[in-house]
Amino acid sequence: MxxxxxxxxxxxxxxxxxxxxxxxxxxxxxxxxxxxxxxxxxxxxxxxxxxxxxxxxxxxxxxxxxxxxxxxxxxxxxxxxxxxxxxxxxxxxxxxxxxxxxxxxxxxxxxxxxxxxxxxxxxxxxxxxxxxxxxxxxPKRSELLVDRPKKLVPIAVGANEKIDTVICIGASAGGTQAMKEVLLQLPVNFPPILVVQHMPVEFTGQYAQYLNDTCAIHVKEAENNEMVTAGTVYIAPGDQHLTMVKAGNGYRIKLLGGPKVSGHIPSVDVLFDSAANQLGEKAIGLIMTGMGKDGAEGLLKMKINGAYTLAQNEASCVVFGMPKEAIALGAADRVCSLKDIPLVLHDLAKKKHRK
Missing domain, CATH: 3.40.50.2300 (Response regulator)
Structure with a gap:
């Protein structure tokens, strides 16, 4: 055979x-x-x-x-x-x-x-x-379709309020559709989300526009030096690393060129390392479907520095490589199915905002 x-x-x-x-x-x-x-x-x-x-x-x-x-x-x-x-x-x-x-x-x-x-x-x-x-x-497409819960109650974030939570997400193969399923369920004023999705540079702007047209929450391709604001999802450009730096009471996007890290540009590890250093316990990290191990070590660093960390489970992944590597390192506080991730993120963000 x-x-x-x-x-x-x-x-x-x-x-x-x-x-x-x-x-x-x-x-x-x-x-x-x-x-x-x-x-x-x-x-x-x-x-x-x-x-x-x-x-x-x-x-x-x-x-x-x-x-x-x-x-x-x-x-x-x-x-x-x-x-x-x-x-x-x-x-x-x-x-x-x-x-x-x-x-x-x-x-x-x-x-x-x-x-x-x-x-x-x-x-x-x-x-x-x-x-x-x-x-x-x-998995069959029916297994990837999310049974969407009742409408999530918006987190009360004022326009000028200090950003207390930033969510960082990394994904690769299978992540485009999985990301859509997560973002579709988040309210418009959700805490800011920074995303590294492995894809060619020609696609990232178009992908961000597609998500913005589909989801209630605002989605855009990240731009260098822009302030991170609530109610916005920032997609890393396909040829630059996505990081952030402190700026007054908030954070500013910093895009970096340079070589690939963990085999990729943008790299999930670079985003997660930045979150660990700049945000500490104010961060939530999520690693989703994808091949390879980009993001595993960065997620562990986030956890060590006080962030709450999540990994997508095997059954709902198109490719379990990246979450599997993170779980093996002990980097994930919790392992979730795709259909549970939006509510888990919402509950975590709400608890952090109340503190």
Whole structure:
């Protein structure tokens, strides 16, 4: 019995199919079990074999990739990497792909078919993703849908009142939809929230706008030197670390360039380290679904410095990597399902505000 990770390629270009088959053939633990020209051919292959991972193009005949992705995730969820040349040109496509359940989105490379070479700088990243996602069983979409509680009673935060609590959240694969489910339930005047969500820089502004259009609470892409205010969620830009510094009675956003930390820019560890140093017990830390271990050590530092810390549970994660690492370090005071996180955050913030 083979233990190889099985991958299905769905792309209307036979040349791209061949190039991807060549890329994956270099890895002895990955096997391409099918290459489909469109969604209908893919369905026929799926009747015969269940791949561990799907590599999916967007622009295809008969049915576009996003429509297929939405149907797939609602019925038979399989980790799917959306792989398209349209993503950089139209970031909204990437955001929609993540909303529909893609575990990752990537630009399609420029390929020299004559010499069988690719300009795909993310080739190693793609193979690493396939290995990680190939060992994950996605929860059904129904399991990710939150049974929303009764409307949360707003926390009474005055416009000029000192900020006593700041919530810091880190997430990666699967986090775009999970974050939406959390933010949808928070009242408009909730304490400020700083978010690091691993995604390309082209997407973060569009993602923030999408959340702002969807949620009651105000959501924006973080800007350097702006004051942190209640009722606002700040999304880290995709090419800068998100930190904060004390400024009078409040805090100011400080965006930092520089190298990747824990394999990422923005890094969850950088945000959590900043919260530990600047906020101490005034912080609440939450680490959510994602691959890797970014944020685990930072969450532990937050806990040591007096913050209350949370981790999303395995059953409700698309990828349990980041929360698992944090829990293993003893960094989480509490482990919660996705459906419980909003109420837990609300209760914690309310208790801190009363002190």
């Amino acid at each position: 083979s233990s190889k990770i099985k991958i299905l390629i769905i792309d209307d270009s036979r040349s791209v199919q061949k190039m991807m088959e060549f890329v994956f053939s270099q890895s002895s633990d990955i096997e391409v079990v099918g290459a489909a020209h469109d969604a209908y051919e893919a369905v026929e292959i799926l009747r015969e074999v269940k791949p561990n991972v799907i590599l999916l193009d967007v622009r295809m005949p008969r049915m576009d990739g996003l429509t297929f992705l939405k149907k797939l995730m609602n019925q038979h969820p399989i980790p799917t990497i959306v792989f398209s040349s349209l993503i950089t040109k139209n970031p909204e496509i990437g955001v929609r792909a993540l909303e529909y359940g893609a575990v990752a989105v990537m630009d399609k490379p420029v390929i020299d078919f004559q010499n069988l070479k690719s300009t795909m700088l993310q080739e190693k990243e793609l193979i690493d993703m396939v290995r990680t996602f190939g060992n994950e069983n996605l």
